[in-house]
Amino acid sequence: MSISVNHISKHFGSFSALDNISLDIPEGELVALLGPSGCGKTTLLRIIAGLEQADQGDVFLKGDKVTDKPVKNRQIGFVFQHYALFRHMTVFENVAFGLRVKPRSERPGEAIIHKKVHDLLGLVQLDWLHDRYPDQLSGGQRQRIALARALAVEPSVLLLDEPFGALDAGVRKDLRQWLRNLHHDLNVTSIFVTHDQEEAMEVASQVVVLNHGRIEQQGAPGDIYDHPANAFVSRFIGQTNVFNLEEHDSDWLQAAGLPTAQHYGKIAHVRPHDIVIEKSRADSDAFVTLKDWQHLGALIRIELVKNGSAASVYAEMPNDQFRRLHLNKGDKVDLRIRHAHWFH
């Protein structure tokens, strides 16, 4: 089911939490609402769900205006970060709950409930836990059961608020991949809230970047990374070096291969992987000193210091490539910039 929000605004007292938000989500997308704490992600999700009323604007599900429809008539499934499963019910009963509380005329028979719950538990790969209680599950297992429970009523839209927020890094990574696969199989239009840009980029088909209650940019993860609409998005999505041309960086950037003449007064954002380093030539003007480096798995993050400046510049390159340079701390290196984004 497609989702549209049209000119949504929301105040809490005099504070503007959402400021004229419009958004179209085609059927079947897996969308991340991404932004810093307090930017309005959860409020927007709650308005789409019908748990919160907007001051202005409308919500449409599959083209139908649902602004005034109650939650229960919106065919929405939820998973929240601290989504409490019913502690006194087994895993099976938790997943069956939504089916058992349907009005009598819509309630499936016991045999159908039984089959459906086991199918869903199979889908989240936890059928073997069906007779356990929530307290006997790990955090990641609980979240998967919460998702199975949300899916039991066959929602047309799935809303997830920081679904993996409380879990440790390893489990989060597994669940991201798992959610992607599940979405691929079910194709339910889904929106999840996260403040973790890596999670958004890895899982979502579309990313919506929010800041101070406004949409800064919406697009596929690759587009947002390669073509950030503004300085906020550029800094929020991945690492970036920031060079201000008013601060005498111009000559140095020019020597590093970046044409600066038409960009005076602007700010250059340079991704660490767009900085190439090699051992310094004696006559080089663009040299920097290698201060330190850290291992980021397959990549090395290299900290460089410009002569006469306290600010660090960060480069990244594959492990083996770095090893081949045979560099040590304190070495002078040449630096070349392959690409920059320019902002005012």
Ligand SMILES: Nc1ncnc2c1ncn2[C@@H]1O[C@H](COP(=O)(O)OP(=O)(O)OP(=O)(O)O)[C@@H](O)[C@H]1O
């Ligand atoms: N019921 C409320 N009453 C007053 N202010 C609220 C209420 N709900 C949210 N806010 C405020 O509105 C802003 C947006 O809140 P929201 O929960 O949507 O942010 P968020 O982007 O989801 O943040 P986080 O990532 O920290 O969960 C915040 O500044 C918050 O303090």
